[in-house]
Amino acid sequence: MLHHIAEAARLDEACATGTYTASTLGLELDDVGFIHLCTTAQVDGVAERFYRGVEGLVLLHIDETLLDGPVVMEVVGDSDEEFPHLYGPLRVEAVVAVEAFRAPS
Helix, strand or coil: CEEEEEEHHHHHHHHHHCEECEEECCEEHHHHCCEECEEHHHHHHHHHHHCCCCCCEEEEEECHHHCCCCEEEEECCCCCCEEEEECCCEEHHHEEEEEEECCCC
16 A cells, blocks of 8 residues: 545545646646655655645555556655655546545644
């Protein structure tokens, strides 16, 4: 299972079109080239580093077997930790669960 922290409003838009294209907070797939994902073990750290104080979030639970684009594990920035990146849009059918998510304040 992979995850993506999303703004609820962006997910609503995606449900209307069938495709989610936000890469991360404030950036699109076209800007970055991939959609940032994380493993279950990485969710809290991602929320701490990138979503502190952001409200209106949801956590997407994504079935990797339902993705159309490739997922590549890559190191980001100055970290030595690898994160999954989806190279292509996220079909909403691959999102198997959505839960309200509260980032640290």
